[in-house]
Amino acid sequence: MVTKTQAQEVLLTLQMLPSDKVAEVFDYLAFLRERYARSKPVDVSDAWSDEDVSDLVVASLNYTVGASTWSRPYP
Numbered sequence: 001m002v003t004k005t006q007a008q009e010v011l012l013t014l015q016m017l018p019s020d021k022v023a024e025v026f027d028y029l030a031f032l033r034e035r036y037a038r039s040k041p042v043d044v045s046d047a048w049s050d051e052d053v054s055d056l057v058v059a060s061l062n063y064t065v066g067a068s069t070w071s072r073p074y075p
Helices: 004-016 019-036 050-068
Strands: none
Touching: none
């Protein structure tokens, strides 16, 4: 996963290269993408999707049910 800082550094470096070297970098990136890339980019946002909220609710309820069945030393 590429951080924002890394992406900015790559872009800045590419802007300093001559066009023939940028073309070489692009060819290499295309090779890496074909060989190693996932079918879709990883979502690194902090936003919660409906699925995330649903998973949290289910996990919380499962935890609560499990916690309520523990034996407690006090009545």
